[in-house]
Amino acid sequence: MKGFLKGFSRLTEAIAGGMLAAIFLIFLLQILLRYFFTPAGWTLELIGILWVWVIFFSCAFIVRERDHVKFDIIYLSVPMRVRQIFAMLAAAAIVVGMLYSFLPTWDYIDWMKIRKTSTVRNPFSGEKIPLRTVFSIYAVFMLVVAARYAWLFFDVMRNGPPKAELELVVGYNVVDDHPRVDGEDDEEADK
Amino acid sequence: MSFELLSCLLALFVLAGIGTPIGYSILLASLVYLGTAGLDVALAGEKILQGFYKSTILLAVPLFIVAANIMNAGSITDRLLNFCVAAVGRFKGGLGHVNVVASLIFSGMSGSAVADAAGIGKIIIEMMTKDGRYSRGYAAAITAASATIGPIIPPSIPMVLYALVSKASIGSLFLAGILPGLIMGVVLMAMNYYLAGKRNFALEEPVPLRELPAKTANAFPALLMPAILLYGIYGGVTTPTEAAAVAAFYALLLAALFYRALTFRGLYQVFVDSARSSAAVGVVIGGAFILNFIVIQEQIPQSISALLEGSDVSPIVFLILVNLLILALGCVLDATTIILVIVPLFIPTCEALGIDLVHFGVLVVVNSMIGLITPPYGILLFVINAVTDIPLREIISEIWAFLAVLIFALVIMMLMPDLVLWLPRMFGYQG
Numbered sequence: 001m002k003g004f005l006k007g008f009s010r011l012t013e014a015i016a017g018g019m020l021a022a023i024f025l026i027f028l029l030q031i032l033l034r035y036f037f038t039p040a041g042w043t044l045e046l047i048g049i050l051w052v053w054v055i056f057f058s059c060a061f062i063v064r065e066r067d068h069v070k071f072d073i074i075y076l077s078v079p080m081r082v083r084q085i086f087a088m089l090a091a092a093a094i095v096v097g098m099l100y101s102f103l104p105t106w107d108y109i110d111w112m113k114i115r116k117t118s119t120v121r122n123p124f125s126g127e128k129i130p131l132r133t134v135f136s137i138y139a140v141f142m143l144v145v146a147a148r149y150a151w152l153f154f155d156v157m158r159n160g161p162p163k164a165e166l167e168l169v170v171g172y173n174v175v176d177d178h179p180r181v182d183g184e185d186d187e188e189a190d191k
Numbered sequence: 192m193s194f195e196l197l198s199c200l201l202a203l204f205v206l207a208g209i210g211t212p213i214g215y216s217i218l219l220a221s222l223v224y225l226g227t228a229g230l231d232v233a234l235a236g237e238k239i240l241q242g243f244y245k246s247t248i249l250l251a252v253p254l255f256i257v258a259a260n261i262m263n264a265g266s267i268t269d270r271l272l273n274f275c276v277a278a279v280g281r282f283k284g285g286l287g288h289v290n291v292v293a294s295l296i297f298s299g300m301s302g303s304a305v306a307d308a309a310g311i312g313k314i315i316i317e318m319m320t321k322d323g324r325y326s327r328g329y330a331a332a333i334t335a336a337s338a339t340i341g342p343i344i345p346p347s348i349p350m351v352l353y354a355l356v357s358k359a360s361i362g363s364l365f366l367a368g369i370l371p372g373l374i375m376g377v378v379l380m381a382m383n384y385y386l387a388g389k390r391n392f393a394l395e396e397p398v399p400l401r402e403l404p405a406k407t408a409n410a411f412p413a414l415l416m417p418a419i420l421l422y423g424i425y426g427g428v429t430t431p432t433e434a435a436a437v438a439a440f441y442a443l444l445l446a447a448l449f450y451r452a453l454t455f456r457g458l459y460q461v462f463v464d465s466a467r468s469s470a471a472v473g474v475v476i477g478g479a480f481i482l483n484f485i486v487i488q489e490q491i492p493q494s495i496s497a498l499l500e501g502s503d504v505s506p507i508v509f510l511i512l513v514n515l516l517i518l519a520l521g522c523v524l525d526a527t528t529i530i531l532v533i534v535p536l537f538i539p540t541c542e543a544l545g546i547d548l549v550h551f552g553v554l555v556v557v558n559s560m561i562g563l564i565t566p567p568y569g570i571l572l573f574v575i576n577a578v579t580d581i582p583l584r585e586i587i588s589e590i591w592a593f594l595a596v597l598i599f600a601l602v603i604m605m606l607m608p609d610l611v612l613w614l615p616r617m618f619g620y621q622g
Binding site: 013014016017018019020021023024026027028029030043047048051052053054057058062063064067068069070071072074075083086087089090093094097100101104105107108109133137138142144147170176 | 206207208209210211212213214215218219222226234236237239240243244245247248249250253254295372386407429432433437439440459462463466467468469470471472473474475479524527528581
């Protein structure tokens with residue numbers, strides 16, 4: 001199970017990083033095409049699709065709890081016991097919210113099958129792609145986030161609250177009681 | 192204020208207050224709003240998806256993050272620092288000046304204050320505190336203060352976010368940031384010079400002048416980056432978003448081919464880390480899309496305008512009030528949240544009062560950057576505290592002098608719009 005999780009998280013990291021790299025390359029291609037060949041209409045649309053996917057795929061699979069932008073003054077100043085309650089409340093709220101809005105949101109996404117991309121085509125069938133397919137990642141995002149926070153809820157209940165981002169930076173090699181699959185510490189985008 | 196809005200705000204404050212990620216807090220609070228207002232809860236997802244799908248300008252954000260990560264991974268940062276030590280290290284308060292100049296140059300690339308503080312800041316603090324020449328608190332404080340310049344000088348992620356909410360021209364915003372960024376650098380160096388004299392800090396061993404050309408040559412390709420970026424945008428060669436891609440590409444060429452300091456494995460990690468950071472910022476931006484819908488639905492900007500019109504506020508008083516508010520909020524909120532959530536409320540009033548949106552944008556960004564170093568809640572203070580282990584208390588006791596001169600610079604920018612708008616106007620900005 002652990003091996004599977006590790007392999008899975010490697011795979012999702014590779015997909016997310018790959019999609020971002022693709023955005024980067026398509027932008028360069030777009031400039032190249034404009035100056036040396038004929039400008040292509042499909043580049044911007046494909047970038048738009050990938051961008052939606054990078055955000056929600058990454059949020060679902062590779063963004064760790066401590067990577068999120070948070071307001072943590074209060075959280076950091078209360079005792080562990082209260083933190084535990086806070087973390088469980090937050091996780092429960094996210095699970096409830098995601099599940100509550102899932103079906104109506106899915107209705108919207110499903111309805112978007114009537115709209116199609118304007119220039120990007122499926123490379124295999126040559127047909128335009130319904131926006132339902134493009135937006136489907138948001139449904140995946142909602143379900144995976146709900147599942148992750150449900151898991152976090154029980155994890156916090158059993159093992160206490162996770163460390164805050166700053167505590168991890170300062171003392172991550174001293175105490176590591178939360179063995180999560182870990183890349184290198186990345187700096188957060190500017191706040 | 193309607194009941195729906197009230198419950199929405201209550202949910203937002205409670206959720207964010209207990210440490211729920213801000214992006215998810217906004218999403219959940221908007222569900223509360225939609226639910227109690229009897230609207231379709233799917234509107235939240237719809238606004239977020241459509242928002243991202245349509246706003247290509249936002250793509251500059253992940254691309255700047257990629258560029259900054261490549262810089263840090265590819266030793267470009269170190270080379271710039273060596274150049275700065277050789278150039279300004281010899282003067283009184285030498286390493287303090289190096290700190291500011293390095294931020295000025297480096298900011299031309301990263302567009303991120305936290306990247307500045309964590310990357311270049313860590314190295315320079317070590318240099319300053321070696322042999323006890325500067326006190327730990329002083330070194331940390333000037334590093335934090337100079338890192339605020341990063342996002343003022345283009346490229347700048349906060350400016351991109353401001354352009355998104357205000358519809359102001361991103362090109363003009365970038366140009367408008369250059370002079371204010373330099374002013375901030377000058378006031379910080381002046382304060383450093385004054386304090387160095389007063390406290391009699393030891394002088395550096397000057398780097399022999401004959402080594403300067405070699406160090407400059409080594410750093411020169413990296414120094415070209417901001418020029419390439421600005422030429423791309425103002426020469427009409429690329430769109431601002433494409434320019435971000437070009438900047439990342441240039442950083443990649445330098446790091447991989449010219450300096451040979453970036454492995455394939457390192458590059459892979461850069462993309463994964465950048466995807467992670469972009470997505471974390473992305474959920475907050477997504478939250479801003481849906482919040483924006485609620486703000487319009489509730490006609491909040493109109494109410495604010497009406498309120499101010501009734502009390503006959505002049506533009507300058509309005510600017511002062513908004514700046515005081517943002518400065519106060521900056522003590523507790525981070526810049527992304529302020530720019531995406533708070534600032535849009537004031538845009539219509541700015542337009543009604545005839546305040547230039549580019550001028551306003553620069554003020555807002557400078558102000559929220561100052562917020563990054565204002566105690567008690569300054570992200571930059573925490574980052575430096577985290578990477579160097581210098582106690583917060585020592586950093587905070589030294590930060591006030593630098594904070595004061597930065598606010599002084601902000602006041603100058605506020606009172607003299609022509610100063611801020613001079614450069615954009617040179618390039619044809621009508622405002």
